[in-house]
Amino acid sequence: MFISVLICSRNRADSLCQTLESLFCTSNLELPDWEVLVVESSTDHTGEVCLEFQRRFPRHFRFLTENRLGKSNALNTAIAAAQGDILAFTDDDVLCAPDYIQGVRTVFNSYSVDAAQGRVLLDFEGGWPEWLDRNFLALMADLRDYGDEALALDATLCGGTLCGTNMIVRAEVFQKTGGFAPELGPAGVGMWEDTEISLRMRQAGCRMIYAPQVLVRHQWPLGRLSKSFIRTRFFQQGRAEAYYAPLPVSLFRFGLYVIKRTIFQEAAAIWHRFAGRPALALRCQCEARTHAGFLRQHWLFRRGLPRRLSGDLPSTRKVELQSWK
Numbered sequence: 001m002f003i004s005v006l007i008c009s010r011n012r013a014d015s016l017c018q019t020l021e022s023l024f025c026t027s028n029l030e031l032p033d034w035e036v037l038v039v040e041s042s043t044d045h046t047g048e049v050c051l052e053f054q055r056r057f058p059r060h061f062r063f064l065t066e067n068r069l070g071k072s073n074a075l076n077t078a079i080a081a082a083q084g085d086i087l088a089f090t091d092d093d094v095l096c097a098p099d100y101i102q103g104v105r106t107v108f109n110s111y112s113v114d115a116a117q118g119r120v121l122l123d124f125e126g127g128w129p130e131w132l133d134r135n136f137l138a139l140m141a142d143l144r145d146y147g148d149e150a151l152a153l154d155a156t157l158c159g160g161t162l163c164g165t166n167m168i169v170r171a172e173v174f175q176k177t178g179g180f181a182p183e184l185g186p187a188g189v190g191m192w193e194d195t196e197i198s199l200r201m202r203q204a205g206c207r208m209i210y211a212p213q214v215l216v217r218h219q220w221p222l223g224r225l226s227k228s229f230i231r232t233r234f235f236q237q238g239r240a241e242a243y244y245a246p247l248p249v250s251l252f253r254f255g256l257y258v259i260k261r262t263i264f265q266e267a268a269a270i271w272h273r274f275a276g277r278p279a280l281a282l283r284c285q286c287e288a289r290t291h292a293g294f295l296r297q298h299w300l301f302r303r304g305l306p307r308r309l310s311g312d313l314p315s316t317r318k319v320e321l322q323s324w325k
Contacts, residue, residue, distance in 0.1 A: 002033045002083060003034040003087075003104050003105065004088065006075070006087055007039070007092055008071050009039070011042045012046070012092045013042065013044045019096070020038075023036055024053070024057055029057075034060060034084070035060050039075075039078045041074060047065075062081075064081060070182050071187065072181055072183075072188065072193045073187075089168070090216055091165050095216065095219060097216065100216070103211075112207070114207050115167065115169040117153055118215065119214065120145065120163060121218070122217070123219050124225065125221050126222045132279065137283065139158060141225060142165040146210050147212065148212050151210045152208075153208040153210050162198045176206075179197075180193045189240050227285075232289075235293040238293025241290070241294055242297035243309060247298050261288055
C-alpha cells in the first residue's frame with residue numbers, strides 16, 4: 001500500500017509550513033511507502049516553502065504548480081500526478097496527528113471500503129465562539145467528530161458525504177467517478193466540490209466509513225472565522241444546491257419569496273440575539289442566505305451559465321510536463 005497525501009495551497013505559505021511539519025514528524029518518517037504532494041498556485045513565498053521541504057525530504061515530498069485557478073483544478077492535477085493507490089486529501093491549514101500515516105494504513109487494511117472520512121477537530125485561537133453551535137454551524141467550519149469508533153458513513157453523519165479537510169479515497173475510485181467539478185469549490189461557487197464528488201461515489205456504489213483513527217486539527221487563527229464567513233458559506237451552499245434542484249416556481253415568484261423570507265429571518269435573528277441565543281440568531285440568517293444563493297445561481301443559469309458540471313482528470317503526461325514549468 002502506497003499512500004499519497006494531497007494538499008492544495010494558495011497564498012498560505014506559513015500555514016502550509018506548519019501542516020507539512022506536522023506530517024514530517026519522526027513517527028511518520030519511520031514508515032515506508034508514502035509521499036506528500038502539494039499543488040500550489042500562489043503569489044506569496046509558498047514556492048520557497050515547497051522547495052525547502054523538497055530539499056529536506058526528497059524521498060517523501062513533491063510539488064507542482066497549477067496555473068488554472070480553482071481548488072477543483074488543483075485537486076484533479078494532484079490526483080493525476082499522485083503515485084499512491086490510497087489518496088489522503090487534507091488542507092494547508094491543519095495539523096495532522098503524529099500517527100496520521102499509520103492511521104490511514106490501519107483503516108484501509110482493516111476495512112474493505114473505498115473511502116473514509118477522517119476525524120476533524122477545530123482549534124480556535126481565543127476559544128470556541130459562543131455563536132457557533134457544534135451540531136450545525138460548526139459543520140461549515142469542517143468539524144467532523146462522531147466519536148471514537150468507526151461507523152458506516154450514512155445520511156445521519158453529515159448527509160453521508162465526505163469533507164475534503166480529511167478524506168481518504170482509493171485512487172481507483174476516480175476511474176469510476178472522474179475528478180472534482182471546477183464549477184464548485186473555491187474559484188467556482190465557493191464550496192461543495194467534496195460533497196458533489198461524494199454523491200458521485202455513492203452513485204457508483206462506493207463504500208464509505210467514518211474513521212476516527214485518521215485525525216487532523218483544523219486551525220482557525222483569531223479573526224479568520226467570523227459570522228460573515230459562516231453566512232457566506234451558506235450563500236455558497238445555496239448556489240451549489242442549484243445545480244441539483246430546480247426552481248419550485250418562477251424566478252420572479254421565488255425572488256419575492258426570498259425577500260419575504262429574509263425579512264422574517266432577520267427579524268427572528270434580532271429576537272434571538274436579544275434573548276441571548278446568538279447561535280440561533282446566526283442560523284436564521286444562514287437560512288436566508290441559502291435561499292438567496294439558490295436564487296442567485298438560478299438567475300445566472302437563466303443568463304446563460306451552463307448548468308452541467310464537469311470533472312475530467314488531466315492526463316498523467318500533461319501533469320508531468322506541467323511540473324517542469
